[in-house]
Amino acid sequence: MKFIADAMLGRLARWLRALGFDVLYHRGISDGQLLKISREQERTILTRDTLFLKRKGVDGIFIRHDDVFEQLAQLRDTLDFREAASVGRCMICNGLLDPAPCREEVRESVPDFVYLTSREFARCRDCGRVYWEGSHQRKMREKIETVFPGRRGPLFAREEDTGK
Numbered sequence: 001m002k003f004i005a006d007a008m009l010g011r012l013a014r015w016l017r018a019l020g021f022d023v024l025y026h027r028g029i030s031d032g033q034l035l036k037i038s039r040e041q042e043r044t045i046l047t048r049d050t051l052f053l054k055r056k057g058v059d060g061i062f063i064r065h066d067d068v069f070e071q072l073a074q075l076r077d078t079l080d081f082r083e084a085a086s087v088g089r090c091m092i093c094n095g096l097l098d099p100a101p102c103r104e105e106v107r108e109s110v111p112d113f114v115y116l117t118s119r120e121f122a123r124c125r126d127c128g129r130v131y132w133e134g135s136h137q138r139k140m141r142e143k144i145e146t147v148f149p150g151r152r153g154p155l156f157a158r159e160e161d162t163g164k
């Protein structure tokens with residue numbers, strides 16, 4: 001189960017990645033590119049464009065809501081968490097995260113206070129971005145819990161990535 005999101009769904013794409021799903025997203029992707037990549041890579045299209053799927057005669061999921069948590073709720077029955085990466089994916093580039101590289105290795109990549117106060121880190125295999133357990137994590141977990149009861153929330157995200 002792999003996805004490709006249209007240009008209007010950047011925030012949804014980031015949250016799905018944090019939950020471990022494989023979601024391609026390119027700001028400003030054209031309809032043509034969206035279609036081409038979805039066919040080549042067998043990715044399900046996620047779109048906010050009511051007419052796009054009809055016009056192109058393709059299968060995909062029309063996302064009905066503007067709010068990202070309502071969007072996630074809409075996908076509740078579609079998402080198969082057995083296929084999600086266990087640690088999560090990079091919210092920025094969709095790469096798989098490696099859990100807990102040793103602390104010394106990430107020292108240069110994180111602010112001092114984070115290094116001193118965080119116990120767990122993860123690093124993107126593709127772009128090298130380092131993630132850590134932070135105070136906003138609890139908030140994210142609570143939100144995820146309201147959409148997916150009993151589901152452990154995203155392990156690693158960075159506060160600045162969860163906004164618009």
Ligand SMILES: [Zn+2]
Nearest residue numbers: 090093124127
């Ligand atoms: Zn990355």
